[in-house]
Amino acid sequence: MVEFGASWCVLKPLAHRDLIKENAAFRSALLHWFAQHGKDYPWRRTRDPYAILVSEVMLQQTRLAVVLGKGYYDRFMQTFPDLVALAQADEEKLLRTWEGLGYYRRARMLQATARAVLDRHNGRFPESERELLALPGVGRYTLGALRSFAFDLPTALVDGNVMRVFARLFDDKTPIDSPVGIRMAWERAEFLLDNDHPRLFNSALMELGQSICRVGSPDCWQCPLAEFCRSREPELLPIKAKRTELTSIDEHAIWVENEEGAILLQQEQGSRRKGMWRLPLRQADEVSAEDLLLQVSYGITRYRVTLRIYRPRQWQAHDNDQWISAEMLEQLPMATPHRKVMRQLGERLA
Numbered sequence: 279m280v281e282f283g284a285s286w287c288v289l290k291p292l293a294h295r296d297l298i299k300e301n302a303a304f305r306s307a308l309l310h311w312f313a314q315h316g317k318d319y320p321w322r323r324t325r326d327p328y329a330i331l332v333s334e335v336m337l338q339q340t341r342l343a344v345v346l347g348k349g350y351y352d353r354f355m356q357t358f359p360d361l362v363a364l365a366q367a368d369e370e371k372l373l374r375t376w377e378g379l380g381y382y383r384r385a386r387m388l389q390a391t392a393r394a395v396l397d398r399h400n401g402r403f404p405e406s407e408r409e410l411l412a413l414p415g416v417g418r419y420t421l422g423a424l425r426s427f428a429f430d431l432p433t434a435l436v437d438g439n440v441m442r443v444f445a446r447l448f449d450d451k452t453p454i455d456s457p458v459g460i461r462m463a464w465e466r467a468e469f470l471l472d473n474d475h476p477r478l479f480n481s482a483l484m485e486l487g488q489s490i491c492r493v494g495s496p497d498c499w500q501c502p503l504a505e506f507c508r509s510r511e512p513e514l515l516p517i518k519a520k521r522t523e524l525t526s527i528d529e530h531a532i533w534v535e536n537e538e539g540a541i542l543l544q545q546e547q548g549s550r551r552k553g554m555w556r557l558p559l560r561q562a563d564e565v566s567a568e569d570l571l572l573q574v575s576y577g578i579t580r581y582r583v584t585l586r587i588y589r590p591r592q593w594q595a596h597d598n599d600q601w602i603s604a605e606m607l608e609q610l611p612m613a614t615p616h617r618k619v620m621r622q623l624g625e626r627l628a
Contacts (some may be wrong), residue, residue, distance in 0.1 A: 308483065
């Protein structure tokens with residue numbers, strides 16, 4: 279980096295080609311780079327729309343390193359290898375397999391999609407935009423992923439990586455999360471799309487954002503599109519308008535064992551984690567005089583949760599409390615923070 283006054287900028291190659299007028303050369307440069315540097319992901323080895331759908335749903339709100347590095351994708355595909363297996367799965371098994379990925383509504387929506395494809399299309403994914411968009415959970419992004427990756431049909435695709443690449447290529451300071459920024463990103467994706475090689479083009483553009491035009495400081499000197507990139511300070515882009523403030527939440531739970539070693543748990547009823555298990559929650563005034571066993575904090579979307587677990591001397595069961603044997607604990611689906619708490623307390627109180 280070189281300092282100019284109070285600001286820093288990344289030295290980078292300067293654009294000397296017109297992206298709009300020379301879009302064919304732009305596509306050629308991107309595809310040539312991808313042919314040499316494209317990574318080998320499991321979903322890139324298949325044209326199976328089911329396998330591609332699973333990968334895309336997982337990756338929508340979870341980092342690639344987590345989906346692959348921790349084996350979530352492989353485990354899910356081994357447990358539910360096809361539409362029929364997923365459609366017939368009971369909810370507890372589905373949520374247990376998804377455990378750790380969060381946003382459990384995605385798992386239920388994935389199952390709803392599988393059932394709809396079986397019921398409406400005899401188990402074969404449709405190719406038309408109208409029929410795909412009629413499936414549960416399929417929006418503009420998933421439509422583009424299925425049509426381009428599974429069927430190699432010319433369909434634009436925009437994710438966070440693509441938005442970042444476009445903001446820098448066009449030196450665009452429009453907030454990418456604004457209605458105008460979102461519309462412009464999709465218009466650019468449609469204009470630049472390689473209609474002859476949509477599967478490769480969309481994969482290449484997304485990967486460029488992951489590996490070269492990455493968050494923070496991009497590797498501009500290795501970028502195959504540097505001669506088209508108008509940005510002088512790419513590390514300052516993209517711009518985002520929305521700033522999410524975290525809301526603090528206090529939760530109070532109890533740890534109770536019976537003489538047989540079973541633990542008192544409750545099944546969550548809210549829409550976010552319906553069907554998941556956790557220690558029973560209580561109001562603060564119900565446990566204020568009890569012994570505090572453990573306090574942990576964790577983040578979930580726009581919330582920062584402080585969870586306190588107490589060992590009550592006196593307690594009263596609620597309607598949704600259930601005794602669960604120690605042998606069953608690992609088989610029940612739990613959100614990751616609560617699974618960690620259960621293990622910590624199990625070790626501490628053993």
